[in-house]
Amino acid sequence: MMYRISGHESFACRYAWLPKAVRGLRANPKLFANDSEDQAMVELGLGKNMVRSARFWSLVTGVATAAPEKGTGYQLTDFGVTLLGERGLDSFLEDVRTLWLLHWKLSTNVENPLLAWDFLLNRWHDPELVARTVVDALKKEAGKYDDKISHASIEQHFETFLHTYYPTRSRKGDVQEDNLDSPLVELELIIKVGEREIDLSSGKREAIYSFRREEKPEISPELFAYCVADFWQKRHAQNKTIPFRDVAHGHGSPGQIFKLPEEDIRSRLETLEQETGGLFTYIESANMQQLQKRDEPDSIEMLKKVYQEKTLHV
Numbered sequence: 001m002m003y004r005i006s007g008h009e010s011f012a013c014r015y016a017w018l019p020k021a022v023r024g025l026r027a028n029p030k031l032f033a034n035d036s037e038d039q040a041m042v043e044l045g046l047g048k049n050m051v052r053s054a055r056f057w058s059l060v061t062g063v064a065t066a067a068p069e070k071g072t073g074y075q076l077t078d079f080g081v082t083l084l085g086e087r088g089l090d091s092f093l094e095d096v097r098t099l100w101l102l103h104w105k106l107s108t109n110v111e112n113p114l115l116a117w118d119f120l121l122n123r124w125h126d127p128e129l130v131a132r133t134v135v136d137a138l139k140k141e142a143g144k145y146d147d148k149i150s151h152a153s154i155e156q157h158f159e160t161f162l163h164t165y166y167p168t169r170s171r172k173g174d175v176q177e178d179n180l181d182s183p184l185v186e187l188e189l190i191i192k193v194g195e196r197e198i199d200l201s202s203g204k205r206e207a208i209y210s211f212r213r214e215e216k217p218e219i220s221p222e223l224f225a226y227c228v229a230d231f232w233q234k235r236h237a238q239n240k241t242i243p244f245r246d247v248a249h250g251h252g253s254p255g256q257i258f259k260l261p262e263e264d265i266r267s268r269l270e271t272l273e274q275e276t277g278g279l280f281t282y283i284e285s286a287n288m289q290q291l292q293k294r295d296e297p298d299s300i301e302m303l304k305k306v307y308q309e310k311t312l313h314v
Contacts (some may be wrong), residue, residue, distance in 0.1 A: 002117040003142060007216040009055040010156045012182040017054040017103075018063055019092055020044050022084040023078060025064055032058070032075035055169040060114060062105045079105075082300055089307040093183050097306060100258070103184055104227050108252045113155075115142055116161035121259075128193070129209040134158055161200050164188040166209065188212055189259065197280050199225060215264045221275045222306040224268050227254045228280065229297040230297045244269070244282075244289035 008301055024031045024043050031040050032055040040051045056072070058064040063080035067073050083089050083098065090098040107117045119141050120134070139154045164184050167295070194208040228247065236242050248255035248265045255265050269282040269291060281292045 001100070001112075001145075002112055002147060003107075003118065004060070005142065005153060005157045006110045007052070008058075008157075008160050009053040009056070010160055011050060012160055012280070013055040013057040013061075013102075013184070014050075015093060015183050017044075017046075018056060018061065018243060019084055020046075021054050021058040022063060022080055022088075022091075025058075025074060025076050026085070027077055028073075030068060032064075032071045036073075057106075060106045061102050061205070069132075078300055079303065082303055089155055089304065095307070096186060097220055097223050099183050100216075100219050100223060101226075101306070103187060103189070105253075106256055107228070107257045110235060110252070114161075116158050118252075120161070122256050127210055129162075129190070129211070130196070131155075131158065131162075131206060132198070147182075156208055160188065166192065185247075192288075193194060201278050211259045213259045213261060215261065217262075219258060220309070221268065221271060221308065222308070224254060225272060225276050225280070226299070226302045226306055227257075228291070229299065232293060233299070239292045239293075241292050244284075244291065247291060 003198075021044075022033075024040070024160065028036075028039075029042070030036050031050070037051055040046075040162075044051060044054065046054060049081060055064075058074070058080075062077055063084060064074045065077050081088065082177055083101070084091050084093075093099065106114065107121055109118075115138055119138060120129070123231075124134075124137070126133070135151070135154050135158050138158060139149070139151055142149045142154060143292045164182055165187065167182070167185050183201075189212055190209050191212050192207055193210045195205045196208060198204055198206050231247070231250075231253055232239075232242065235250065236246070242250075244266070247253050247269065248260075248262050250256070252259065255262070266284075269280075270284075272280045272282055272291070279294055279297055281294070283290055283292060
């Protein structure tokens with residue numbers, strides 16, 4: 001495993017980037033090839049660094065992937081076409097379920113996980129997120145795999161993570177226009193809980209953040225079921241059963257990635273059999289809490305079921 005730290009060019013994903021990338025790649029599979037950057041700048045209406053960042057976010061959200069034949073560009077995945085294609089389920093990111101789904105996708109990469117996402121969502125147990133403390137922890141973690149990564153690179157990586165979920169404010173406290181384009185800010189997964197003084201002489205202060213750990217009804221039963229199936233395929237592909245603790249607290253689990261309380265997870269699992277037509281069954285007794293899987297799910301069909309309800313979730 002190798003962590004991904006760079007590639008986003010210090011830009012959080014913008015609202016228009018993924019829809020633009022999908023339309024662009026359908027028309028030109030070589031759009032994001034290194035030797036096509038000038039053309040991509042024209043077609044997408046973005047600067048060079050933003051083109052690279054849009055490519056990065058398209059890949060880490062699972063919307064696109066490298067073409068099988070090396071050097072031939074990139075191609076849309078079935079997931080990307082189904083969700084964001086011309087007649088996709090939510091082509092313009094109008095539904096909050098789509099935002100939670102994209103958060104899930106970029107947070108659960110197994111082979112090349114994003115450092116801040118993988119570490120902070122799964123292994124950060126402090127109730128507070130303070131930049132200096134977090135950056136030191138990320139630097140230590142990254143150093144296990146590459147001791148040449150600079151402190152500045154880790155700082156930029158964490159800032160990108162933070163700006164993905166929390167809007168940057170100017171000195172006057174106004175939300176800056178550039179950061180309104182980060183769609184996952186709407187999830188309010190990260191909230192500001194206070195400030196602390198870090199320099200007595202200058203009065204300099206730093207923000208204290210925290211993950212919002214509570215029930216999230218906008219994560220529909222169908223979306224939760226899709227993520228359970230995806231988690232199972234990525235982390236427990238050989239197993240027919242997984243214990244409750246893995247769904248709630250396992251690495252890359254719905255409980256960890258969505259920051260859901262145990263009781264909410266248990267309540268969701270209890271209705272999962274009905275929601276999935278018997279695909280999953282939750283069994284709870286005095287000495288056993290586990291989820292059983294009957295068959296291998298069709299991920300695209302499960303994705304479509306997320307959007308079968310006509311009411312738009314906003």
